[in-house]
Amino acid sequence: MRVPILTYHAVNIAGNDYASNDHVAFAADLEMLHATGWRIVPLHWIVEQRLGKADRDLRRCVALTCDDGSDFDYHDLDHPQHGRQRSLYNLLLDFRARHGRAAQPDLHLTVFAIADPSARTAMDRACLIGHDWMQEHWWRAAQSSGLVAIENHSWDHNHPCLANPGPAGLVRGDFHDVTTDAKADHEIRQAQDYLAARLAPHRPSLFCYPFGHVNAFLADDWLPRNGEAIGLAAAFGDGAQPATTQSHRWNIPRYICGWHWKSPAELAAILDQAA
Numbered sequence: 361m362r363v364p365i366l367t368y369h370a371v372n373i374a375g376n377d378y379a380s381n382d383h384v385a386f387a388a389d390l391e392m393l394h395a396t397g398w399r400i401v402p403l404h405w406i407v408e409q410r411l412g413k414a415d416r417d418l419r420r421c422v423a424l425t426c427d428d429g430s431d432f433d434y435h436d437l438d439h440p441q442h443g444r445q446r447s448l449y450n451l452l453l454d455f456r457a458r459h460g461r462a463a464q465p466d467l468h469l470t471v472f473a474i475a476d477p478s479a480r481t482a483m484d485r486a487c488l489i490g491h492d493w494m495q496e497h498w499w500r501a502a503q504s505s506g507l508v509a510i511e512n513h514s515w516d517h518n519h520p521c522l523a524n525p526g527p528a529g530l531v532r533g534d535f536h537d538v539t540t541d542a543k544a545d546h547e548i549r550q551a552q553d554y555l556a557a558r559l560a561p562h563r564p565s566l567f568c569y570p571f572g573h574v575n576a577f578l579a580d581d582w583l584p585r586n587g588e589a590i591g592l593a594a595a596f597g598d599g600a601q602p603a604t605t606q607s608h609r610w611n612i613p614r615y616i617c618g619w620h621w622k623s624p625a626e627l628a629a630i631l632d633q634a635a
């Protein structure tokens with residue numbers, strides 16, 4: 361298994377071309393992946409393979425994820441500067457309508473969502489557009505579609521816009537500061553419970569580190585001790601390598617659009633290297 365896991369941020373809208381807009385990049389990448397013979401598979405397949413719970417043929421496969429869980433993931437919205445934006449979810453539906461279900465039968469996107477509604481409201485005001493576009497009403501419909509899974513991107517992202525210090529003495533703006541059981545309970549366990557309550561019978565089983573901040577306490581101590589008990593099977597960072605059966609279970613690498621690649625050619629180079 362050498363599966364590139366590609367990550368998008370639907371809130372990355374600074375223009376309407378590939379380099380400035382993750383919706384444009386996502387739509388182009390779906391077409392390019394399909395045209396070049398890549399198969400899009402659900403992220404949890406990679407985890408099952410890593411844990412020895414499945415033995416699928418994952419050659420020339422990729423998985424798609426997006427972080428932070430804004431309404432741009434699910435709803436088409438009118439950006440005040442850059443106009444109507446087709447949601448990532450609707451771009452999946454567009455792809456299906458164009459090519460038919462058989463073209464990518466396992467088409468899937470994993471959304472890593474932030475749990476705490478008050479933190480989402482604060483982030484919407486501080487960093488988004490202030491239109492209350494970090495809601496959760498679409499989570500269940502997205503999950504029920506079979507095209508999307510809603511997974512754990514922490515309680516509040518330990519975001520710098522929140523009151524500092526936070527609960528358990530959290531220094532805001534740095535997920536590396538999650539270095540005690542109390543801080544991890546606040547950020548990860550609490551988010552598991554909240555997401556599970558909103559999405560039952562689906563229970564999140566995947567975690568991704570805010571800001572890509574991975575520390576030894578979480579990856580080598582707290583998650584190995586507590587992950588399975590709270591329903592987690594694996595965690596994801598931004599290591600820019602294909603996922604393999606040797607990947608660190610609690611820090612499986614991903615590639616980030618706009619950082620590890622900024623153009624179709626750069627993505628093609630990542631895929632070539634993995635193939």
Ligand SMILES: [Zn+2]
Pocket residue numbers: 427428513517569570571
């Ligand atoms: Zn994030």
